[in-house]
Amino acid sequence: MDKKIQIIAVVGAIIFSVLVLTSPNDPIPLPKPISNSQNDFVTILAENLDKPRAIAISDNRIFVTEKDGFIRVIEDGNLLESPLAAFRPANVFDGGLLGITLHPNFSNNHYIYVFLTYEEDGNLWNKIMRITESENKLQDAEIIFDKIPGSSFTNGGFIKFGPDRKLYVGTGTVSDASHLPQELDSLSGKILRLNDDGTIPTDNPFPDSPVYSLGHRNPQGMTWDDDGNMFVAEFGPEKNDEINIIQAGKNYGWPEQECSGNENYEDAILCYDPSIEPGGILFYSGDKIDFEFPFIMASMRSANLYQVDFEDGLSSQKSILSGIGRVRDVVEGNDGSLYVITSNTDGKGFPDRMDDKLLRIVK
Incomplete structure (x- = not known):
C-alpha cells in the first residue's frame, strides 16, 4: 500500500x-x-x-470534542497541550462529550455549544451547554437545555446552527425497543430546534415544543444546501443507515419504519444495507x-x-x-x-x- x-x-x-x-x-x-x-x-x-467526536472551526482555531470530556484546541496548526475545558460525562460506550458548534457571532460573543451525556440517580440524560471562552480558556459554562433522555448506545448528539441562526440538535432513542421517538412529548429520537439561549422559537412546527421532526433513531450528522434544505445522516440498527431531508413537523418512522415502505412516514433519500x-x-x-x-x-x-x-x-x-x-x-x-x-x-x-x-x- x-x-x-x-x-x-x-x-x-x-x-x-x-x-x-x-x-x-x-x-x-x-x-x-x-x-x-x-x-x-x-x-x-x-x-x-482520544476518542474525538466532532469538529468546529473559527478563523484560526479548530475545536475538537473528545468523548471522555475534553475540548481540545488546534491553533494555527498546533494542538495546544491544555484543553479549553474538561467535563465529567457519563462513562458509557457511545455517550459522553459529543457534538460541538460555534455561535454564528462567535468572533464577538465567544459562545461554544456542546452536547453532553451525564448520569443522575442511576439514569442517563443529555444536556446542551453554552460555554464562553477567552484565549482558549473557559470563562463560563451554563446549561441551556436539559433532560434529553440518554442511552449507552444511541444518544445522537450532533448540534449545528442552521441558516436561520437557530440551533438544531439530533437526539437518539433510549433503546431499539422504545417508542419514544414517536411520542411528541418526548425529546427522544428527535431533531430539536432552539434559540441560541435554549428557549423555544415561536415559529416551531409544534406550539411550545422544541421538536422540529420526529421518528429518528440515532442522528449523526447534519448539513444544509444552498437552497436551505436540511439533510441528516443517521445510524440504523445493524443495517438501513439513512440520509433524510428534514422538513418541519414530519415523522421519519423509527421504530415503525426503516428507510421506506410506510405511507404514514417520510422515506429516506438514501438507505445503506448493510450499514x-x-x-x-x-x-x-x-x-x-x-x-x-x-x-x-x-x-x-x-x-x-x-x-x-x-x-x-x-x-x-x-x-x-x-x-x-x-x-x-x-x-x-x-x-x-x-x-x-x-x-x-x-x-x-x-x-x-x-x-x-x-x-x-x-x-
Whole structure:
C-alpha cells in the first residue's frame, strides 16, 4: 500500500466497501492508518486525540470534542497541550462529550455549544451547554437545555446552527425497543430546534415544543444546501443507515419504519444495507477543491470519506479519502479546505500508536 494518503475517485471503492461489510457486531479489519505527517493533498494537524467526536472551526482555531470530556484546541496548526475545558460525562460506550458548534457571532460573543451525556440517580440524560471562552480558556459554562433522555448506545448528539441562526440538535432513542421517538412529548429520537439561549422559537412546527421532526433513531450528522434544505445522516440498527431531508413537523418512522415502505412516514433519500455508519456530512460550498458532487460524508464502518450525489444515490458515490481507518466527522474551513477526524480509538477500530488524528484536505 502506498505510504502516502491517497485521494481516490473510483466508483468501485464504494461498491467494494458496501459488499464486504458485515454487521456492526462483527467489524471487518480496517486498513492500517497511515503514519506519515503530510503529502501534497492531506496534512495531519494533530495526533493522539482520544476518542474525538466532532469538529468546529473559527478563523484560526479548530475545536475538537473528545468523548471522555475534553475540548481540545488546534491553533494555527498546533494542538495546544491544555484543553479549553474538561467535563465529567457519563462513562458509557457511545455517550459522553459529543457534538460541538460555534455561535454564528462567535468572533464577538465567544459562545461554544456542546452536547453532553451525564448520569443522575442511576439514569442517563443529555444536556446542551453554552460555554464562553477567552484565549482558549473557559470563562463560563451554563446549561441551556436539559433532560434529553440518554442511552449507552444511541444518544445522537450532533448540534449545528442552521441558516436561520437557530440551533438544531439530533437526539437518539433510549433503546431499539422504545417508542419514544414517536411520542411528541418526548425529546427522544428527535431533531430539536432552539434559540441560541435554549428557549423555544415561536415559529416551531409544534406550539411550545422544541421538536422540529420526529421518528429518528440515532442522528449523526447534519448539513444544509444552498437552497436551505436540511439533510441528516443517521445510524440504523445493524443495517438501513439513512440520509433524510428534514422538513418541519414530519415523522421519519423509527421504530415503525426503516428507510421506506410506510405511507404514514417520510422515506429516506438514501438507505445503506448493510450499514456503513455515516458520521458528519456537509454541503461543500467552497471553490478550493473541485468535487464532482457537493455533498461530503464521513463513514466509520466503511472507513472512507465520500462525495455523494444524493439525487442519483449510490451509483454516484465516490471515495475522496481512505486508508486512515474510521472517519468520524468532516467540516469545511473558511478557506475552503476540509477538516476530518478519525475514530479509531472509539472501541470499534484498529488504532495505530498515533491515533486518533485531525487532518486537513487542501485539494
